[in-house]
Structure formats: C-alpha cells, structure tokens
Amino acid sequence: MDKTVEISRRGLLKAGALGGMLVVGFQWSGKARAAAMPASLAPNAFVRIASDNSVTIIAKHLEMGQGSYTGLATILAEELDADWRQVMVEAAPADAKRYNNLMWGPTQGTGGSSAMANSWKQLRQAGATARAMLVAAAAQQWQVPAAEIAVAQGKLSHASGKQASFGDLAALAATMEVPKEPKLKDPKDFKLIGKQKLPRKDSKDKITGRAQFTQDVNLPGMLTAVVAHPPRFGAKLKSFDATTAKQVKGVVEVVAIPSGVAVLAHGFWAAKKGRDALKLEWDETAAVPQGTPELVAQYRALLDQPGAVASKTGDVVGAFKGAAKVLKADYYFPYLAHAAMEPLNCVMRQDKDGVEVWNGEQMQTVDQAMIASVFGIKPEQVSINMLYAGGSFGRRANPASDYPMECAHIVKATAGRHPVKLVWTREDDMRGGYYRPLYLHRVEVALDAGGQLLGWRQRVVGQSIMTGTPFEAFGVKDGVDATSVEGASDLPYAVANLQVDLHSPRLGVPVLWWRSVGHTHTGYAVETMIDEAAKAAGRDPVAYRLALLDKHPRHAGVLKLVAEKAGWNQPLKAGKKGEKRGRGVAVVESFGTFVAEVAEVTVRPDGSYKVVRVVCAVDCGIAINPDVIRAQMEGGIGFGLSAAMHSAITLKAGAVEQSNFHDYPVLRIGEMPRIEVHILPSDAAPRGVGEPGVPPIAPAVANAIAAATGKRLYDLPFKLS
Amino acid sequence: MLKLSINGKTHEVDADADTPLLWVLRDELGYTGTKYGCGMALCGACAVLLNGQPTRSCSLPVSAVGKGKVTTIEGISGAPARAVQAAWQKLDVVQCGYCQSGQIVAATALLAQKPKPTNADIDAAMSGNVCRCATYHRIRAAIHEASAIMAGKASDKLEA
Ligand code: FES
Numbered sequence: 001m002d003k004t005v006e007i008s009r010r011g012l013l014k015a016g017a018l019g020g021m022l023v024v025g026f027q028w029s030g031k032a033r034a035a036a037m038p039a040s041l042a043p044n045a046f047v048r049i050a051s052d053n054s055v056t057i058i059a060k061h062l063e064m065g066q067g068s069y070t071g072l073a074t075i076l077a078e079e080l081d082a083d084w085r086q087v088m089v090e091a092a093p094a095d096a097k098r099y100n101n102l103m104w105g106p107t108q109g110t111g112g113s114s115a116m117a118n119s120w121k122q123l124r125q126a127g128a129t130a131r132a133m134l135v136a137a138a139a140q141q142w143q144v145p146a147a148e149i150a151v152a153q154g155k156l157s158h159a160s161g162k163q164a165s166f167g168d169l170a171a172l173a174a175t176m177e178v179p180k181e182p183k184l185k186d187p188k189d190f191k192l193i194g195k196q197k198l199p200r201k202d203s204k205d206k207i208t209g210r211a212q213f214t215q216d217v218n219l220p221g222m223l224t225a226v227v228a229h230p231p232r233f234g235a236k237l238k239s240f241d242a243t244t245a246k247q248v249k250g251v252v253e254v255v256a257i258p259s260g261v262a263v264l265a266h267g268f269w270a271a272k273k274g275r276d277a278l279k280l281e282w283d284e285t286a287a288v289p290q291g292t293p294e295l296v297a298q299y300r301a302l303l304d305q306p307g308a309v310a311s312k313t314g315d316v317v318g319a320f321k322g323a324a325k326v327l328k329a330d331y332y333f334p335y336l337a338h339a340a341m342e343p344l345n346c347v348m349r350q351d352k353d354g355v356e357v358w359n360g361e362q363m364q365t366v367d368q369a370m371i372a373s374v375f376g377i378k379p380e381q382v383s384i385n386m387l388y389a390g391g392s393f394g395r396r397a398n399p400a401s402d403y404p405m406e407c408a409h410i411v412k413a414t415a416g417r418h419p420v421k422l423v424w425t426r427e428d429d430m431r432g433g434y435y436r437p438l439y440l441h442r443v444e445v446a447l448d449a450g451g452q453l454l455g456w457r458q459r460v461v462g463q464s465i466m467t468g469t470p471f472e473a474f475g476v477k478d479g480v481d482a483t484s485v486e487g488a489s490d491l492p493y494a495v496a497n498l499q500v501d502l503h504s505p506r507l508g509v510p511v512l513w514w515r516s517v518g519h520t521h522t523g524y525a526v527e528t529m530i531d532e533a534a535k536a537a538g539r540d541p542v543a544y545r546l547a548l549l550d551k552h553p554r555h556a557g558v559l560k561l562v563a564e565k566a567g568w569n570q571p572l573k574a575g576k577k578g579e580k581r582g583r584g585v586a587v588v589e590s591f592g593t594f595v596a597e598v599a600e601v602t603v604r605p606d607g608s609y610k611v612v613r614v615v616c617a618v619d620c621g622i623a624i625n626p627d628v629i630r631a632q633m634e635g636g637i638g639f640g641l642s643a644a645m646h647s648a649i650t651l652k653a654g655a656v657e658q659s660n661f662h663d664y665p666v667l668r669i670g671e672m673p674r675i676e677v678h679i680l681p682s683d684a685a686p687r688g689v690g691e692p693g694v695p696p697i698a699p700a701v702a703n704a705i706a707a708a709t710g711k712r713l714y715d716l717p718f719k720l721s
Numbered sequence: 722m723l724k725l726s727i728n729g730k731t732h733e734v735d736a737d738a739d740t741p742l743l744w745v746l747r748d749e750l751g752y753t754g755t756k757y758g759c760g761m762a763l764c765g766a767c768a769v770l771l772n773g774q775p776t777r778s779c780s781l782p783v784s785a786v787g788k789g790k791v792t793t794i795e796g797i798s799g800a801p802a803r804a805v806q807a808a809w810q811k812l813d814v815v816q817c818g819y820c821q822s823g824q825i826v827a828a829t830a831l832l833a834q835k836p837k838p839t840n841a842d843i844d845a846a847m848s849g850n851v852c853r854c855a856t857y858h859r860i861r862a863a864i865h866e867a868s869a870i871m872a873g874k875a876s877d878k879l880e881a
C-alpha cells in the first residue's frame with residue numbers, strides 16, 4: 001500500500017494510499033538528506049546558507065519543548081545578521097566529534113540546562129565566520145574594501161548602492177578563506193538576542209499537527225512493537241505462551257528479549273492486543289521485595305546514622321551545644337515519574353551499513369554505544385535522527401539507554417526483517433522506572449537567642465543517580481553523588497557551621513534525573529527550613545534571607561526583584577469569609593541560573609487550597625530569548641506544582657502502584673496560577689532555563705500555606721487536611 | 722470495510738470494530754497530528770471533533786463513528802479554528818507541542834460554542850487536556866486572544 005518517493009533534501013516522503021492526502025507521514029532520514037545536499041556556504045558544522053537564500057542552522061541539542069531550536073538559532077543568526085524569517089533549524093546527526101556538548105566533554109547530548117551555555121561562544125563564532133565569508137565575497141565581487149560593507153537582516157550592502165542577499169553570495173562565499181578568529185559583536189549591538197518577542201521556530205508545525213515526533217514515524221514495512229515488562233522491578237521472564245497473541249489479527253511476530261516479550265504487529269492496536277493476550281510466567285526470585293512503607297522505614301533508620309560527608313565547615317556539634325533554639329524536621333519526597341506527554345518510543349531499522357534510529361534523542365553518544373553493543377557493530381555505524389520529543393524532563397537522557405536498547409533487542413531478535421517502532425503505553429511509561437529517587441531529609445538548625453543562624457545540619461537519604469553510570473567518575477566522589485546533595489552541600493546562606501551528609505542505599509528501583517535533579521528536594525528542604533528559621537527569629541522571610549546572602553549577590557538580586565514585583569511589603573488582600581490567605585517566597589540557584597518565586601495561596605475552610613498567583617524573578621545571565629525564558633519559568637512552575645500538589649509513585653513489593661493519569665494526577669488548567677515573570681538584566685554569560693524554574697515553587701507554596709495556616713508541610717505531595 | 726468521513730473525505734478502512742478511532746487515524750490513515758497520550762480518556766491528546774463536538778478518539782471504537790463527521794487537527798477550519806491557531810502562534814503557546822493538537826481542537830470547540838468565554842469557561846472546557854509542559858497560562862491567554870480575533874480585533878492569518 002505504501003509508496004515511498006525520494007525528494008531532494010527532504011528524505012523520504014511517505015505518501016501511501018491515504019485517500020489523496022499526500023503530505024502526512026513526512027519522514028526525515030538523515031542519510032538520504034546528506035546525500036542530496038546542494039552546494040552552498042557551509043563553513044562549519046552549524047550553518048548552511050543556500051543559494052535559495054535559506055539559512056539552515058544545525059541544532060546539536062534536542063528540542064523537547066524548552067525552546068532550544070529557537071535559542072540556538074538566535075545565537076547564530078545574531079552574529080550572522082540574518083533575517084529571522086530566512087532561518088530554519090535542522091537536527092544535527094549523532095557525531096560527537098562535531099556536536100559534543102562542550103560542558104560534557106566528548107559526549108553529545110542535551111541536559112543539565114546546558115544547551116545555551118555550552119553553545120554560546122561556539123555558535124556566535126560559527127555565525128560570525130559565515131558572515132565574514134559573505135562579506136569577503138561581496139568585497140571581491142564589488143571591488144570595495146570589506147570594512148565598508150554593511151550586513152543587516154540578511155542583506156549585504158555598500159554605500160555605492162550595491163546590494164546582495166545571502167543567497168546571491170553563498171556560492172562565491174564558499175570559496176573564501178575561513179577566518180580563524182572572526183570578530184564577535186559587542187553585546188550592545190545585538191538585534192535578535194534579547195529581543196522581546198522573537199517567534200519560536202517550532203510553533204507553526206506544532207499548531208498544525210505537522211511536527212514530527214517519534215510516535216509519528218512510519219517507515220515502509222515497519223511494524224509496531226509493544227512489550228510485556230516484568231510486573232516487579234528485578235523480575236525476569238521464566239516462560240511465555242504466545243498462541244493466543246499470535247491469533248490476534250495483525251500480529252506478525254512474538255519474540256523474547258532481555259526486558260520481556262515483544263509483540264510485533266501492523267499498528268499499535270494489534271500489537272497491544274497481542275501483548276495483552278500473552279500468557280507470561282515471571283521468575284521473581286531477584287525482584288525488589290520492598291514496598292514504599294518498608295523503604296521509608298529503612299531510610300528513616302538511616303536518618304539516625306552518620307553518612308558520607310558531603311560538606312563540613314566549622315564546628316557543628318559545638319554550634320548545636322551553644323544554641324538558644326533548635327529547629328528540626330524530617331522530610332519525605334516520593335519517587336516521581338517524568339510522565340512526559342509522549343510516552344517513550346523509538347524507531348529503528350537495520351541495514352547493511354548498520355542501524356538507523358529515529359528518536360527524541362537526548363544522549364546521542366551513550367545511545368550510539370549502547371545500541372552498537374547489542375548488534376556488535378561500531379558506535380559510528382549507529383546513525384540517529386533526532387526528532388522533536390514530546391517532553392522528556394530528563395527521561396530520554398538515560399545512561400542505561402533502556403528503551404533504545406529494548407528497541408535494538410527487538411530488531412536483533414527479528415534479524416532486522418522489519419523496521420520497528422517500539423511504543424510504550426502510558427502504563428508502561430509510568431511503570432517503567434527511572435524515577436526521581438525517593439528521598440528523606442533531616443534538617444536541624446541551631447539559632448542563637450536573636451534568631452541568627454549558628455549551625456545547619458542536613459542528612460539526605462536516597463539512591464544515587466550517577467553511581468554505576470558513565471557519569472560516576474565525574475559526579476560521585478568519596479561516596480557522595482553530587483546530584484543527591486546539590487543545593488544543600490553548597491548552602492548559599494551564611495552559616496559558620498555546616499554539615500551535610502548522605503546515605504545512598506542501593507536497590508533495584510531504577511532512578512534518573514528529573515527536571516532540576518537534586519534541587520527538586522534540596523531546594524524544598526532548605527527553603528522551607530530557612531523560612532521556619534526566619535519565623536522563629538521573628539524576622540521577615542525576605543529580609544532574613546537577604547541578611548544571609550551577602551556573598552551571593554545574584555541570589556539577593558532575584559530575591560529583591562521578586563519581592564518588589566510581588567508587592568511583598570504590602571498586605572495581601574483578604575479572602576472571602578472563612579478563607580485564609582498567605583504569601584511565601586523561595587530562592588534557588590540551579591545550573592547557574594538564579595530564580596526567586598513568590599506564591600500567593602488561598603486556603604478554604606474545607607482545607608482545600610489554590611495557588612492564585614506566582615511572581616517569578618530570574619537571572620540567567622544574558623537573556624537570549626526573553627519570551628522563551630518566560631515560557632520556561634511558567635512551565636517550570638506548573639511542572640513543580642504537579643509534584644507539590646499531586647504526584648507520587650509508590651511501590652508494593654517492588655511493583656509500581658500507579659499506571660496512568662487517574663492515579664498519578666498532574667496539574668490541570670484550573671489549578672494553574674496567574675504567573676508573572678521578571679527577567680533581571682545581566683551581562684553575564686547565558687545559562688539555562690529549562691530546569692531552574694522548578695525548584696522554588698514547591699517551597700514558595702509551602703511557605704505561603706504556612707503563612708496562611710501556621711501548618712508546615714514536610715511530606716510531598718502536600719496533604720492539608 | 723468501514724466507511725469513515727475524515728476532514729471531508731471518505732475513507733474505507735479495514736479495521737477491527739473495537740479498534741479505537743485514534744489508531745485508525747494514526748496507523749491506517751496517516752493522520753498523525755492526533756496524538757496518543759493515555760489511551761484512557763484522561764489527557765485529551767487524542768481529541769478530534771466528531772460532528773463538531775470534542776471527542777477522545779482513543780476511547781471511541783471505530784465502529785461507533787458511523788456516519789459521523791470526524792475532523793482532526795489537519796482538517797480543522799472555520800473562524801474559531803483559524804483564530805485559535807493564529808492566537809497560539811502569536812503568543813507562542815507551544816513548548817514540546819505534543820499535547821497541542823488536542824488543546825487546539827478543544828479550544829476550537831469551546832469558541833464555536835462560546836465566542837467570549839470567561840476564565841471559568843476556559844478552565845471547565847479545557848480541564849480534560851493535560852499539558853505536562855504546563856503551557857496552561859498561555860492557553861488561557863491565547864483563548865482570550867482568539868476570542869478577540871474572532872471579534873475582528875486582530876488578524877487570523879498564520880505567519881509563514
Ligand atoms: S489519549 Fe485519549 S484522552 Fe489521552
């Protein structure tokens with residue numbers, strides 16, 4: 001039924017017998033595209049200017065909603081002086097030699113809010129290089145000095161009246177020498193960077209249904225695979241009977257793979273019906289025995305024992321001996337699923353050269369190596385088409401490459417007979433592990449008679465994310481995984497006596513970074529406890545914090561800005577009869593970006609509550625795309641509110657109890673507060689914004705609820721009544 | 722063989738009667754703008770219009786569509802749809818975009834019914850559509866913007 005035609009630069013266009021609807025399954029294939037590339041100016045790996053006057057920017061980072069395509073394009077187009085409308089974005093292939101993340105060494109990938117920070121210089125230089133070559137070409141053609149040529153909005157011009165577009169000069173420019181150290185702009189001359197409303201590059205395709213996600217890939221002869229996974233973490237397949245599954249119309253093959261049993265069929269529905277019809281027996285001898293209550297009990301016992309020291313200054317024991325007042329609280333943070341809107345999936349096909357992958361690809365270099373290991377081929381024989389990801393929040397950057405490996409095993413088990421689209425159902429996704437780890441914290445604070453901080457002791461208990469991964473050497477030292485304690489071990493508040501220690505129990509529940517990683521819990525514990533300390537000292541929470549932030553002017557900067565914009569010093573408007581209202585603040589630095597948020601809540605007589613308004617101030621260095629920054633703060637706040645108000649993964653004897661959005665509720669529109677975002681002007685190098693909006697919101701809301709009701713919340717998600 | 726009317730065209734499909742409309746649209750007919758998010762009528766990613774009403778295609782067996790007219794994100798048209806898409810673009814609502822076909826279909830249905838919705842109307846009509854990127858703040862603003870566009874206060878043209 002399917003008909004596949006090659007079209008130039010556009011890879012494979014799948015037309016198919018679709019009732020005359022032609023352009024529906026538009027498939028990018030990096031291989032086909034590279035083969036069909038026309039001659040143009042391509043002075044480096046990041047930009048291509050064609051004679052049709054298009055400027056194509058090659059994005060090495062995944063677009064998963066955070067606006068990376070727009071941001072990367074802005075940086076390069078700025079130095080190129082391109083017209084924003086002529087700029088297109090194309091996904092880079094997997095090639096760490098050219099496209100490594102400069103903050104990750106020799107590894108290509110997206111995460112840690114690093115896309116803008118690591119690309120800043122690289123793309124400015126790439127843009128300036130291309131610009132210089134266009135100018136050189138114009139100088140030669142017009143026989144005028146290069147210094148007399150102006151470039152603006154995609155046009156070169158000379159006082160003599162000569163004019164040319166980028167496209168006119170692309171071919172000649174390609175013959176010019178590539179300058180080594182092209183001159184970069186003075187930031188005061190930026191035209192696109194910092195512009196208030198530069199339209200996103202991915203907007204139109206995403207509002208017309210044309211954007212291509214992995215879920216939408218349809219290759220000729222492709223089968224959809226749905227997999228039966230073990231019911232408990234650590235269980236293994238004992239035996240299976242596929243007789244009934246194979247009777248389902250559309251089912252083609254059933255194969256056992258290391259992670260379960262895969263049913264391959266024409267289309268998702270047949271594959272899922274087939275999967276559900278499997279008769280399975282599991283060997284559960286090595287399964288995780290604990291449920292959440294047992295884990296919590298085990299972790300609680302550890303709270304009483306010293307752990308690996310993450311940070312130690314002064315004499316903490318002495319500080320507590322001399323304290324006039326001691327505050328102490330234990331906190332509970334559950335496992336959390338990323339639950340991105342696009343359930344996990346991956347498309348793969350094997351050919352004589354190796355393997356081609358279509359994926360919302362967040363960690364190319366690791367996935368290449370892991371997939372290659374399944375087939376016994378070289379990593380560079382794994383080519384990857386990086387597609388839009390329907391969210392990720394960290395889940396698609398898995399050092400264990402769980403779902404790409406699963407797809408590879410299916411392709412291998414079927415000897416590459418068909419291209420395979422692996423699709424996890426929502427339930428598979430929710431139960432598939434790689435959660436934000438469950439953590440307990442104990443925080444103790446010693447205050448003097450005036451309420452000043454004398455000592456801070458914090459103990460963290462929770463699984464290490466990095467241990468056992470390729471990132472261990474870089475992120476784990478002396479038994480301390482930096483991502484378990486970040487934000488606490490480097491507590492910004494001035495305290496002479498600080499000790500943070502850590503227990504990292506090992507167990508078979510897979511864990512992973514989850515949007516803003518350690519700050520999801522450390523930010524909460526620190527920012528609610530400092531609020532308690534302010535209260536105990538009888539001080540205003542903003543003033544109390546500011547007094548302790550002398551050495552951290554950027555924390556102080558966003559705190560002052562948010563207080564001003566939120567009207568912190570004016571009384572909060574009273575609620576309706578019986579309602580209690582409160583305002584709370586929190587400030588957290590993560591990934592080099594500083595964010596302060598003020599939340600206003602209304603608590604109703606029945607104990608239900610609403611977050612009515614959130615004011616946010618952010619300092620992320622130079623603001624490349626102010627509107628994207630605002631969007632990420634808004635989205636980060638909403639994402640953080642889901643965790644604060646609703647979501648938790650719990651286990652019963654190693655089996656996940658949740659399965660879909662009815663028992664893993666997430667924020668819906670009616671709960672979304674009004675949000676105002678203020679960006680602090682800065683000339684520091686830009687840092688990321690995908691994650692830093694998340695950490696302050698839960699503590700800001702908790703502090704607001706405490707201000708309204710006097711009740712402190714130590715367990716997430718919140719339960720008020 | 723079943724006959725289906727999708728975006729004004731008649732399609733013949735050979736699918737089991739219990740197959741949800743979503744998978745017929747996506748896997749048989751190539752209308753991949755309609756997304757799979759939960760399969761349980763919990764998230765709205767799969768929303769299409771059935772005779773103008775927003776409907777979760779993941780939970781509607783294809784055999785139940787009958788002579789109903791199905792409109793997907795690829796086929797939505799008319800003043801409310803144009804206004805919604807223009808407003809979505811103007812305010813750059815999208816982040817990852819995966820939920821947005823469903824959001825746009827739901828918002829279009831709302832504005833077709835109520836050209837001037839209040840915040841409460843919006844929250845009620847859109848509560849079935851999850852956005853994990855939490856673009857809700859802009860969805861609300863964009864629906865008001867679309868309402869203004871429909872009233873002739875701004876253009877409904879999409880930028881290239
Ligand atoms: S996929 Fe249909 S409502 Fe979620």
Ligand code: FES
Pocket residue numbers: 065341390391815816817818819820821851852853854855856
């Ligand atoms: S835009 Fe990502 S889920 Fe809505």
